[in-house]
Amino acid sequence: xSNDPPHLPVIGNPSATSAAAPPASTERLDxxxxxxxxxxxxxxxxxxxxxxxHYYQESEIQDLADFVGDSLQLSQAAAKTQADVIAxxxxxxxxxxxxxxxxxxxxxxxxxxxxxxxxxxxxxxxFARWLEGYPGHTVVSYINCSAExxxxxxxxxxxxxxxxxVKALADQKIxxxxxxxxxxxxxxxxxxxxxxxxxxxxxxxxxxxxxxxLELMAKHxxxxxxxxxxxxxxxxxHAHHVASTSGLIKYAKESPKQTxxxxxxxxxxxxxxAEAPGKTLIAAPPEDESCSCNMCPHMRRNxxxxxxxxxxxxxxxxxxxxxxxxxxxxxxxxxxxxxx
Ligand code: 13P
Ligand code: SF4
Numbered sequence: 001x002s003n004d005p006p007h008l009p010v011i012g013n014p015s016a017t018s019a020a021a022p023p024a025s026t027e028r029l030d031x032x033x034x035x036x037x038x039x040x041x042x043x044x045x046x047x048x049x050x051x052x053x054h055y056y057q058e059s060e061i062q063d064l065a066d067f068v069g070d071s072l073q074l075s076q077a078a079a080k081t082q083a084d085v086i087a088x089x090x091x092x093x094x095x096x097x098x099x100x101x102x103x104x105x106x107x108x109x110x111x112x113x114x115x116x117x118x119x120x121x122x123x124x125x126x127f128a129r130w131l132e133g134y135p136g137h138t139v140v141s142y143i144n145c146s147a148e149x150x151x152x153x154x155x156x157x158x159x160x161x162x163x164x165x166v167k168a169l170a171d172q173k174i175x176x177x178x179x180x181x182x183x184x185x186x187x188x189x190x191x192x193x194x195x196x197x198x199x200x201x202x203x204x205x206x207x208x209x210x211x212x213x214l215e216l217m218a219k220h221x222x223x224x225x226x227x228x229x230x231x232x233x234x235x236x237x238h239a240h241h242v243a244s245t246s247g248l249i250k251y252a253k254e255s256p257k258q259t260x261x262x263x264x265x266x267x268x269x270x271x272x273x274a275e276a277p278g279k280t281l282i283a284a285p286p287e288d289e290s291c292s293c294n295m296c297p298h299m300r301r302n303x304x305x306x307x308x309x310x311x312x313x314x315x316x317x318x319x320x321x322x323x324x325x326x327x328x329x330x331x332x333x334x335x336x337x338x339x340x
Contacts, residue, residue, distance in 0.1 A: 029305050033060065036304045040064055043311035049085035051307070052077055054094065055245040056267035056299040061089050061307060068271060070246040071097075071143050072158040072339060078102060079336060087311055088318070091298045093119045095318040096147050100328050103320075110306035112316040114298045116144050117203040118230075122178035124148030127198070131175065134196055138172040140165060141331070142179050144202075147320045149177070151327035156335040159229050160244035163189040165338050181205065185229040185236060202230040204265050207293035210234030212285040213261065220259050220282065226251055227263035227284070235263050235284065252276040266294045 031039065041064070044051060052074050053065035062068045067077045071094060078086060078098035085106045088095035091114045099107040127149050131139060141153035142162065150156055157165045162182060166174060167190050174192070176183040178200030187195045208231055217225065217238065226248050227239040236242055241251045245268050252260050253275040260276075262269065263284035272281055286293035310316065320328070 027309060029308065031305075031308070033304065036308050037064060039308050040304070040311060043308070044087075047085045047311060047314070048083050049087050049311060050077075050081050050083035051087045051089060052081075052098070054090035054267075054299065055249070055271055056265040056296050057089050057302060058267070058300070058304075059270040060304055061302060062267075062270055064304075064307075065089060070158065070160055070244045072160045072244070072335075073246060074098070075101065075143070075158075075332065076336065076339075081105075085311075085314065087307065089302050089307060090114070091116045091119075091296075092318065093144055093146060096320055097143060097150075097332060099318045099320050100147060100150070100325050100332060103322075103325060106314055107318045108310040108314055109316060109318055110302040110310050112318070114301045116298055118142065118144040118178050118200045119146050119149075121200040122146070122149055122198060124152060127177065128152055130198070134173075134175050136173055137175045137196065138169055140169070140174055140176050142177065142182055143332075143335075145178055147324050147328045150331055151324045153177075153328075153331045154334070155338070156331045158244060158335075160247055161335065161339045162186045162229070165335065166190045166192065166195070168338060179230055181232050181236070182229045184233065185242065201232075204294060204296045205230035205235075205263075206232050207286040207288075207291075208232070208235045208263050208284050209287035210238070212287065212289075213238060213263070216261055216282060216285065220261065222257070223259035223261050223280075223282065224251075224255060224257040225261045225263065225284075228265075231263050239263065248272070249275050252279060252281065264294075265296050265299065267296075267299060 051065040053062050053068045075097050079101045086098050087108050095109045139153045143156050143158045166186050175196040177198030180197045180199045183197040224240040225238050226241045229242050249272045252272050259280040261282045266283050
């Protein structure tokens with residue numbers, strides 16, 4: 001009998017339900033963008049807060065942040081911050097990871113509903129039952145999963161260290177969750193046909209169109225295609241470079257190429273352009289020309305106004321039940337040690 005995981009509908013943000021905090025304020029502020037920015041900087045000082053932001057955030061949030069990075073860099077920054085408050089501008093699983101690493105600190109998010117299709121498509125009870133079909137396997141989970149799924153895992157990875165971590169487990173049987181495209185990429189890179197994959201996907205990276213990418217490549221024959229490993233095989237097979245968000249920015253900066261077709265969430269273009277001034281960056285297109293499918297609807301829930309409110313009110317906070325936190329911490333620490 002097949003032990004394939006079911007295809008699970010993603011409704012709302014189930015990954016946020018472990019947080020027992022009150023919802024974000026619905027208050028509307030009558031403030032200009034400049035007033036909001038000044039207010040955020042003032043509140044940051046008053047509360048001894050640090051603002052961590054992912055590359056997929058709106059540019060004005062990235063510009064205010066103390067640190068902008070990929071998932072691994074953000075968890076490393078969260079692990080060593082001295083601040084009392086972490087204002088996490090990203091999605092829920094990222095803030096949850098910061099809380100797991102910093103149980104005594106206050107972790108606030110602009111919007112508690114900012115989830116992730118990968119985390120939400122892998123509910124812990126279903127995952128636990130699925131794992132029963134693979135006794136003796138090492139469970140490698142992509143950081144895009146809930147604290148409960150992390151607590152069921154042996155080691156966490158991100159897109160920047162997944163290949164390295166799987167290669168280091170050469171003598172072990174592995175299940176990899178929840179991203180099947182990253183998993184397939186890792187299998188290829190590590191030369192491991194035997195890895196069992198959970199069948200999750202990212203709604204942004206699965207929407208890129210191979211047909212339209214080929215049209216763009218024909219129009220820009222000198223361009224390098226650079227892609228995040230959450231993209232499906234139809235995109236990855238044309239990529240000159242596949243890497244995490246920080247890896248893609250580094251490549252665009254250091255490559256002698258002048259033009260890049262960028263297959264990941266469009267928020268990355270802000271920092272990429274700053275790091276690679278003068279270069280031409282073209283966002284890879286989704287199949288549906290009329291949609292903004294290359295923007296993560298979860299990441300885009302965060303706004304300057306919500307960031308101001310979460311710093312002012314210190315809510316919504318992300319909390320993780322202690323028993324889950326202690327178990328989830330171990331595979332995260334293992335990842336941080338293996339990535340050092
Ligand atoms: P990175 O770790 O590469 O920043 O990716 C995070 C993510 O959610 C990609 O969709
Ligand atoms: Fe999740 Fe995809 Fe959004 Fe990243 S871009 S947070 S993987 S839904």
